[in-house]
Amino acid sequence: MDFLGTTSLGLLRAVPVTVLLFLASALGASLVAAVLVAMQQARVTQGLARAWIFVFRGTPLLLQIFMVYYGIAALGPIRHGFLWPAFREPLFCAWLAMTCCCSAYIAEVLRGALGAIPVGQIEAALACGMGRWTRLRLIVAPQVLRLALPAYGNELVMMIKSTSLASSITVLDVTGVAQQVIAHSYRTLDVFCLAAAVYLGMTAALTAVLRRIERSLDPLGSAPR
Amino acid sequence: MTQTSPSVLSARGITKSFGGRAVLRGIDLDAQRGDVVTILGGSGSGKSTFLRCLNLLELPDAGTIEIAGTRAPLAHDRHGKARIANPKALNALRTKTAMVFQNFNLWSHMTVLDNVIAAPVHVHGVPRAQAVDRAHGLLEKVGMAGFAGHWPRQLSGGQQQRVAIARALATDPDLMLFDEPTSALDPERVREVLDLMRALAGEGRTMLIVTHEMAFARDVSSHVVHVRDGVIESMGPPALMFGPDASPVFRAFLSP
Numbered sequence: 001m002d003f004l005g006t007t008s009l010g011l012l013r014a015v016p017v018t019v020l021l022f023l024a025s026a027l028g029a030s031l032v033a034a035v036l037v038a039m040q041q042a043r044v045t046q047g048l049a050r051a052w053i054f055v056f057r058g059t060p061l062l063l064q065i066f067m068v069y070y071g072i073a074a075l076g077p078i079r080h081g082f083l084w085p086a087f088r089e090p091l092f093c094a095w096l097a098m099t100c101c102c103s104a105y106i107a108e109v110l111r112g113a114l115g116a117i118p119v120g121q122i123e124a125a126l127a128c129g130m131g132r133w134t135r136l137r138l139i140v141a142p143q144v145l146r147l148a149l150p151a152y153g154n155e156l157v158m159m160i161k162s163t164s165l166a167s168s169i170t171v172l173d174v175t176g177v178a179q180q181v182i183a184h185s186y187r188t189l190d191v192f193c194l195a196a197a198v199y200l201g202m203t204a205a206l207t208a209v210l211r212r213i214e215r216s217l218d219p220l221g222s223a224p225r
Numbered sequence: 226m227t228q229t230s231p232s233v234l235s236a237r238g239i240t241k242s243f244g245g246r247a248v249l250r251g252i253d254l255d256a257q258r259g260d261v262v263t264i265l266g267g268s269g270s271g272k273s274t275f276l277r278c279l280n281l282l283e284l285p286d287a288g289t290i291e292i293a294g295t296r297a298p299l300a301h302d303r304h305g306k307a308r309i310a311n312p313k314a315l316n317a318l319r320t321k322t323a324m325v326f327q328n329f330n331l332w333s334h335m336t337v338l339d340n341v342i343a344a345p346v347h348v349h350g351v352p353r354a355q356a357v358d359r360a361h362g363l364l365e366k367v368g369m370a371g372f373a374g375h376w377p378r379q380l381s382g383g384q385q386q387r388v389a390i391a392r393a394l395a396t397d398p399d400l401m402l403f404d405e406p407t408s409a410l411d412p413e414r415v416r417e418v419l420d421l422m423r424a425l426a427g428e429g430r431t432m433l434i435v436t437h438e439m440a441f442a443r444d445v446s447s448h449v450v451h452v453r454d455g456v457i458e459s460m461g462p463p464a465l466m467f468g469p470d471a472s473p474v475f476r477a478f479l480s481p
């Protein structure tokens with residue numbers, strides 16, 4: 001096989017690492033974001049949630065990844081504690097940093113959607129005697145999902161691309177493999193172009209999935225067909 | 226109060242201030258089963274606030290409310306601020322009432338059918354199939370048969386309001402609260418909603434209606450209540466209120 005063929009194959013073999021990091025981070029960040037939004041509803045926990053968002057949204061993800069991998073993972077108690085098997089793995093460190101960072105962005109998206117639910121629809125639920133969990137499940141959550149989806153989808157696309165930062169702490173994701181190939185072959189532009197094409201494929205797939213969800217949630221909506 | 230028409234609503238001494246401004250200054254109101262009470266009054270006189278106090282969408286600062294034998298669980302903290310004494314009792318009170326809003330407030334992410342069955346199924350625990358059956362009957366009653374699968378957004382204002390009324394009827398409430406149900410409608414759509422409400426009145430539904438439709442109030446009310454500056458300025462049967470012996474203040478409100 002020629003150089004481009006072998007390289008493509010190598011890059012494609014790294015796709016599962018990128019996808020795994022993305023999916024795990026998206027899941028973690030979304031769960032943490034939901035908790036952050038819940039915390040913002042109560043006065044006692046509001047400050048903590050705000051501080052979290054302030055810190056993780058206000059500092060570069062790359063720095064956060066470095067801090068987890070070179071900083072926290074090197075601390076004595078971690079190095080010699082039961083968490084070491086996890087912190088030893090660069091993939092885990094990248095996941096942790098991405099979860100924290102992206103949770104801040106997603107929390108803001110969810111908070112915006114929560115505030116955009118028409119008050120009258122909440123009052124209609126209150127007026128018929130719906131308890132808070134029924135209200136959350138039946139009215140609030142579906143509306144938040146619907147209202148948040150476009151911006152949430154945007155965050156997810158950003159997250160796929162952000163996974164490439166993990167290569168800076170030796171994770172062999174698509175970008176990591178590309179850099180490895182370049183280090184051996186000294187061919188830069190064509191390898192990076194191939195890597196970019198792989199990312200395009202992944203974001204295109206994600207966009208298609210998001211669009212389907214958007215359409216199924218809102219059959220009359222403005223989601224492009 | 227007689228045996229045949231037991232009290233459905235008894236509100237006593239309802240007061241409410243917003244930021245130090247008294248909006249309700251002591252309102253007493255009763256309704257017996259089958260009564261249609263219309264509440265008239267100028268904009269900002271406190272009509273909506275009063276209605277919203279009855280199902281505790283607003284917490285009254287003082288007063289007592291009893292609806293169909295259930296007492297509103299109001300309490301006051303040590304600074305005298307009103308609070309809900311018991312969230313379960315709050316929802317128990319609310320399930321005895323239903324509210325129809327000026328802006329319909331249908332749940333936009335649910336079909337017409339799902340709007341109508343939501344409270345029976347998820348609040349009252351009615352089996353879904355049974356609720357669906359009943360919902361179809363109610364939709365037919367409000368002239369919306371065949372729209373069960375539609376989304377609120379696909380309907381005109383008058384249609385949305387009729388669905389909202391079906392939704393309100395779905396739990397067979399003891400007391401229906403209407404807050405200007407036709408004020409957001411095009412003039413030609415007002416009739417279809419008023420006609421429906423007339424029919425409900427004819428069936429003996431107990432209704433409290435805030436409205437600006439004077440002819441409607443005169444025709445269907447058992448009592449007309451004039452609210453002005455947070456108090457009941459005058460009240461009485463429509464024959465009195467729309468006759469020559471009505472209070473001069475109310476007459477001035479009717480024809481300024």
Ligand SMILES: Nc1ncnc2c1ncn2[C@@H]1O[C@H](COP(=O)(O)OP(=O)(O)O)[C@@H](O)[C@H]1O
Pocket residue numbers: 243244248266267268269270271272273274275
């Ligand atoms: N949630 C609120 N916060 C502050 N002021 C309010 C609130 N609700 C109503 N008001 C004020 O109370 C007064 C009475 O309002 P409302 O009961 O809506 O009057 P009506 O329905 O008779 O037009 C108005 O001046 C209104 O601005």
Ligand SMILES: [Mg+2]
Pocket residue numbers: 272273274404405
């Ligand atoms: Mg009003």
